[in-house]
Amino acid sequence: MPVIVEHDPHVISRLARSMPSGTHSVAGVAPLRAWMDTHHDEYAVVLGPGLPLQDALDVAESMRYTRPSTTVVLVRDELDTSVLYRAMHAGCRDVVLLEDEKELTEALDRAGQLWSALHSGTSATGAGGQGRVVTVFSPKGGVGKTTTSVNLALALADKGSRKVCLMDLDLAFGDVAITMQLFPSHTIEEAIGGEDAIDFAMIESLLTRHEQSLMVLAAPSLPDARDRVTATLVARMLRTLKEQFDYVVVDTSPNFDEQTLQALDETDDCVIVATLDVPTLKNVKVALETLDLLGIAQGNRHLVLNRADDAVGLSPEKVEQILGMEITTAIPSSTDIAAATNAGRPIVVANPTHPASRAFTALASTLTGDPVAADSPSREGRSSDNDDTERRGRWRRNKR
Ligand SMILES: Nc1ncnc2c1ncn2[C@@H]1O[C@H](COP(=O)(O)OP(=O)(O)OP(=O)(O)O)[C@@H](O)[C@H]1O
Numbered sequence: 001m002p003v004i005v006e007h008d009p010h011v012i013s014r015l016a017r018s019m020p021s022g023t024h025s026v027a028g029v030a031p032l033r034a035w036m037d038t039h040h041d042e043y044a045v046v047l048g049p050g051l052p053l054q055d056a057l058d059v060a061e062s063m064r065y066t067r068p069s070t071t072v073v074l075v076r077d078e079l080d081t082s083v084l085y086r087a088m089h090a091g092c093r094d095v096v097l098l099e100d101e102k103e104l105t106e107a108l109d110r111a112g113q114l115w116s117a118l119h120s121g122t123s124a125t126g127a128g129g130q131g132r133v134v135t136v137f138s139p140k141g142g143v144g145k146t147t148t149s150v151n152l153a154l155a156l157a158d159k160g161s162r163k164v165c166l167m168d169l170d171l172a173f174g175d176v177a178i179t180m181q182l183f184p185s186h187t188i189e190e191a192i193g194g195e196d197a198i199d200f201a202m203i204e205s206l207l208t209r210h211e212q213s214l215m216v217l218a219a220p221s222l223p224d225a226r227d228r229v230t231a232t233l234v235a236r237m238l239r240t241l242k243e244q245f246d247y248v249v250v251d252t253s254p255n256f257d258e259q260t261l262q263a264l265d266e267t268d269d270c271v272i273v274a275t276l277d278v279p280t281l282k283n284v285k286v287a288l289e290t291l292d293l294l295g296i297a298q299g300n301r302h303l304v305l306n307r308a309d310d311a312v313g314l315s316p317e318k319v320e321q322i323l324g325m326e327i328t329t330a331i332p333s334s335t336d337i338a339a340a341t342n343a344g345r346p347i348v349v350a351n352p353t354h355p356a357s358r359a360f361t362a363l364a365s366t367l368t369g370d371p372v373a374a375d376s377p378s379r380e381g382r383s384s385d386n387d388d389t390e391r392r393g394r395w396r397r398n399k400r
Pocket residue numbers: 138140141142143144145146147148170252253254306307331332333334335337338339341
């Protein structure tokens with residue numbers, strides 16, 4: 001249903017003539033927020049001429065991020081190019097004159113069609129059907145899970161060519177948002193207790209958009225919310241998200257807690273992060289055995305060796321031998337990675353031709369099954385990253 005924002009009853013009834021019967025109206029911005037918080041299937045918001053222009057633009061701007069599939073239509077008594085420009089810039093999809101009832105009806109038809117396309121799985125990007133859940137896991141802290149999750153999600157999104165959602169399931173100490181310099185107004189915490197009411201519109205209202213057309217479901221801002229996020233909630237959210245996104249990348253905490261186990265259970269591809277130190281390798285080995293026992297992501301596990309060039313007396317071949325699996329991608333150690341993280345611009349965005357960015361892009365190609373283009377940075381990176389041609393081939397092999 002559309003919702004009208006207008007205080008003048010005469011204008012409301014005039015607008016309502018062009019809208020479906022039963023259309024609700026609210027008198028201003030605050031009641032609109034309250035209404036939208038509890039109504040997740042409003043496909044259009046019609047901002048009447050009684051709403052001051054700046055308030056209307058602020059609503060459009062914030063809804064662009066919080067409710068991207070809801071169309072904002074601005075209605076004015078008069079129009080000039082300056083209003084048109086500002087409205088479009090703020091994210092209004094249509095601007096119509098109050099007197100032009102036909103134009104408003106058409107704008108609402110378009111809004112309804114867009115909503116249906118986005119919510120039926122046949123998305124505007126043509127995704128459709130089931131996406132894949134990619135969980136990035138390691139039983140050790142600080143090995144590069146978040147760095148891998150964020151850069152992999154960006155590489156998969158490939159500037160908008162795929163729909164990707166990044167879910168921060170490090171529920172106590174999640175730092176995906178800060179790594180991407182996002183300041184989420186909503187987090188997964190707001191879904192707590194809503195297991196039975198999960199639908200995409202509800203989850204969508206909790207997502208934060210990253211500038212690179214990637215959506216982020218942020219972790220709670222305080223650690224105590226962790227225990228209230230149930231495994232059922234995690235499962236239902238992942239199942240709903242994968243209907244709408246091509247890839248749902250899940251960053252995790254370094255524990256086999258119930259939420260992580262549930263995510264792993266829903267996982268299509270598991271990216272395991274290891275580094276060149278014996279305690280980590282021992283724990284990764286145990287974790288792999290646990291995944292075997294649980295039958296998780298058999299045949300779809302990908303090993304990322306982070307800080308692969310650290311001179312610590314352990315070779316990548318030894319790692320493969322210990323873990324009994326091939327390295328999919330080797331990420332070099334580089335202060336550029338940490339610097340990019342600290343600046344809030346992950347390395348694949350800050351420097352797409354950096355060897356680490358090439359490695360993350362290659363990992364994304366492994367997951368999508370798309371060959372690395374001949375002129376892409378990923379392929380160029382092979383000759384400069386490492387001299388051992390045979391080993392390089394194995395690390396970058398497409399396993400799907
Ligand atoms: N290849 C690398 N070279 C240099 N620094 C790196 C590399 N990978 C990760 N880092 C840095 O190491 C730190 C830990 O990385 P990250 O936060 O990704 O690990 P994590 O496994 O998610 O940690 P936690 O278990 O605490 O969530 C960060 O400061 C990150 O910038």
